[in-house]
Amino acid sequence: MVTAQAVKDYALRLGFTKVGIAPALQGEEVARLQAWLDRGYHADMEWMRNPKRQDIQQVLPGVKSVISVALNYYTPHKHSQEGAKISRYAWGKDYHKVLGKKLKQLATWLEQQAPCQTRYYVDTGPLLEKAWAERAGIGWIGKHSNLITKDYGSWLFLGEVLTTLPLEPDRPHTEHCGTCIRCIVACPTQAIVAPFVVDARKCIAYHTIENRAPTLPPDIVANLQNWVAGCDICQDVCPWNRKFAQPTTVAEFQPYPHNLNPSAAELAAMTEAEWEKRFAGSALRRIKPAQWQRNGKAVQNSTDRP
Ligand code: SF4
Numbered sequence: 001m002v003t004a005q006a007v008k009d010y011a012l013r014l015g016f017t018k019v020g021i022a023p024a025l026q027g028e029e030v031a032r033l034q035a036w037l038d039r040g041y042h043a044d045m046e047w048m049r050n051p052k053r054q055d056i057q058q059v060l061p062g063v064k065s066v067i068s069v070a071l072n073y074y075t076p077h078k079h080s081q082e083g084a085k086i087s088r089y090a091w092g093k094d095y096h097k098v099l100g101k102k103l104k105q106l107a108t109w110l111e112q113q114a115p116c117q118t119r120y121y122v123d124t125g126p127l128l129e130k131a132w133a134e135r136a137g138i139g140w141i142g143k144h145s146n147l148i149t150k151d152y153g154s155w156l157f158l159g160e161v162l163t164t165l166p167l168e169p170d171r172p173h174t175e176h177c178g179t180c181i182r183c184i185v186a187c188p189t190q191a192i193v194a195p196f197v198v199d200a201r202k203c204i205a206y207h208t209i210e211n212r213a214p215t216l217p218p219d220i221v222a223n224l225q226n227w228v229a230g231c232d233i234c235q236d237v238c239p240w241n242r243k244f245a246q247p248t249t250v251a252e253f254q255p256y257p258h259n260l261n262p263s264a265a266e267l268a269a270m271t272e273a274e275w276e277k278r279f280a281g282s283a284l285r286r287i288k289p290a291q292w293q294r295n296g297k298a299v300q301n302s303t304d305r306p
């Protein structure tokens with residue numbers, strides 16, 4: 001029988017930064033998700049309503065354990081001061097590819113150690129990833145709703161292997177935001193409507209990535225602060241990132257130069273062919289050419305203001 005320690009050792013050998021194990025039992029995050037949905041905070045992201053997100057047994061019947069992993073993507077580069085800004089997570093190679101390869105290796109290895117069924121996900125399945133990571137002891141969900149670790153801050157991608165094997169679980173992580181409210185104060189659109197609660201309808205990250213409307217709401221445009229893809233403001237101000245972020249050892253996460261200092265004017269005029277070339281192998285393909293044009297124009301408009 002494979003032990004929890006052997007699983008963790010193998011995950012770390014594959015290069016994951018952190019790993020923990022949670023029992024496959026849903027908890028209070030289900031009620032929190034439902035309350036969030038009831039308030040309409042998910043905007044038009046209807047996949048958030050998938051009932052599987054509230055019941056992991058519907059994702060993998062008989063699942064007993066969730067192996068949660070994290071991979072550090074921080075590099076010490078700075079956001080552009082003149083050009084448009086792209087969120088750190090998307091500077092380098094598509095994280096789905098990088099983590100997906102390692103998760104597949106972990107799942108395959110596990111099935112070789114003991115007869116079991118597995119499923120693996122990297123931001124691709126109907127799972128409450130951050131809640132599982134917290135329960136697996138990797139870190140805690142901060143007031144900005146991202147997962148924070150004590151040793152790397154929040155610049156980490158998350159992934160999971162679900163398995164029908166019972167594995168000794170870790171203890172859930174405790175919360176360490178304390179009295180800090182820096183992220184809430186710094187958010188230019190007041191999207192963190194209460195500690196731990198983000199209203200996507202007010203969030204720049206939602207609007208620049210997920211919103212497919214031809215124009216962005218005026219309140220968002222007025223507060224864009226040059227963001228064209230995601231927004232890192234609430235994470236940039238977090239003391240855990242300021243003190244504990246560490247450079248990644250994953251070469252694929254080194255930034256492509258054109259993602260560090262993009263020109264809003266270039267993005268506003270980007271053709272389909274340019275998009276294909278520029279974002280090959282990038283998570284930024286989620287943002288379609290029409291959205292890049294819209295976001296680039298919005299940044300141009302917001303910086304043209306007196
Ligand atoms: S990502 Fe930006 S807009 Fe969204 S909550 Fe954080 S600071 Fe606010």
Ligand code: SF4
Pocket residue numbers: 142143144145148176177178180181182183184234237238239240
């Ligand atoms: S900025 Fe402060 S309140 Fe916000 S997530 Fe970081 S520690 Fe928590």
